[in-house]
Amino acid sequence: MFAVYAAEPSPQDPIAALRVGDRPEPEVPTGWVRVGVRAASLNMHDLWTLRGVGIKADKFPMILGCDGAGVLDDGTEVVLHSVIGDPAWTGDETLDPGRTLLTEKHQGTFADHVVVPARNALPKPADLSFAEAACMGTAWLTAYRMLFVKSGLRPGQTMLVQGASGGVATALVQLGRAAGFRVWVTGRTEEKRALAVELGAHAAFESGARLPERVDAVFETVGKATWSHSMKALKPGGIAVISGATSGDATAAELQRLFFLQLRVVGSTMGTREELGDLLAFCALNGLRPRIGQELPLERAEEGLRAMLDGDTAGKIVFTR
Incomplete structure (x- = not known):
């Protein structure tokens, strides 16, 4: 499948680690779901991944992208929650010492498909576009x-x-x-x-x-x-x-x-699945839409990453498929 990924850590020049090309289709563990990605938003975390911060060396190559929105195999439109914790943990998952984000341990959303725990795929509000929904998770x-x-x-x-x-x-x-x-x-x-x-x-x-x-x-x-x-x-x-x-x-x-x-x-770090659900409801009640400063096809991900590296942002940078 097509993907944008970090080949290895590059602390001084993060763009040097960027690759665009084919990666293996993900396997779907029990209790997880496959999502056909329609849009994924860029975060500073993706530059940290390219630098090798917050990720172990043996996890490379790593597909980038914490956030995304897309479609389940049955056609359900979903927004992704990127905090993945221990299934046995109860309470606020942001306090789970074993928690991780997409792109730290599990492959990310800058690809044709991504797999996440079933609970991490929330229904996408009908009035949000895929690009807008992809901005919500981080x-x-x-x-x-x-x-x-x-x-x-x-x-x-x-x-x-x-x-x-x-x-x-x-x-x-x-x-x-x-x-x-x-x-x-x-x-x-x-x-x-x-x-x-x-x-x-x-x-x-x-x-x-x-x-x-x-x-x-x-x-x-x-x-x-x-x-x-x-x-x-x-x-x-x-x-x-x-x-x-x-x-x-x-x-x-x-x-x-x-x-x-x-x-x-x-x-404050990220948020919980329940808070993401409340956020989506709050935006629907108030007619809020995220400001998208730049929308690019995923094939042009390097342009977006360079803009973020240079501080040239005016809202979210979103990649679409």
Whole structure:
């Protein structure tokens, strides 16, 4: 079958590890299902896989792609949940020490077919296209959990999203606006800030700019480049919710500010199957659609990966079959 995959780890030049070509058709274990992939979205995780981060060397070659939407063998249209845990685990699967994502242990979605546990294939809402549905499993689910499970915000309060144009950031803007929060964003360019306002942000500021007032919560996926600004932006008692650090780890924890202002710092990773179901329902109720910045045939996956590597994103990058 046709697939886009990482041939080996390439820490310094991730694109050098990228291959496009034939891979064996997947076997379908008991309790799993085969999905004919119609669309798959790109995540930063795919670049980490190409670099060899979070994956053992013996797992290469690895088909890329955490997220996807497609069709079961019986014709059912589905959205994929990419967190695969121990079947014996009960409770929040994101806390399962044995959990994994597609592309870490199991082959991913950038292919004609992918196999997942049956519970990881959720019904696709009829009003979402395959491309839109393919954005939900990682970026939008991550944003949903950050906002509604971890932050504790109430409608009417103010949230700041650092780095306005990525997949998680654009999802936070749209979800936050729909839920009744005052949404502020930062962005490195005028174009990125304009996109955030178009998606529903009430105000957009240059990266690191002094804000008109402090905020109730900051949502972080950037890390080192924005961490100090995030700490300075919070009200006393405010919360920073973190789901990534694309610019690297913060060089200083700002501990004096943290304890003196009684700030809270909370980590958030992906989300549960139940939260994905709630997210899909929330989007249907509010008419929300993910912002797709670039839609390409899977054969042109290298273009999308280079755009992400260069930071040239304006919403999600989606590959279609």
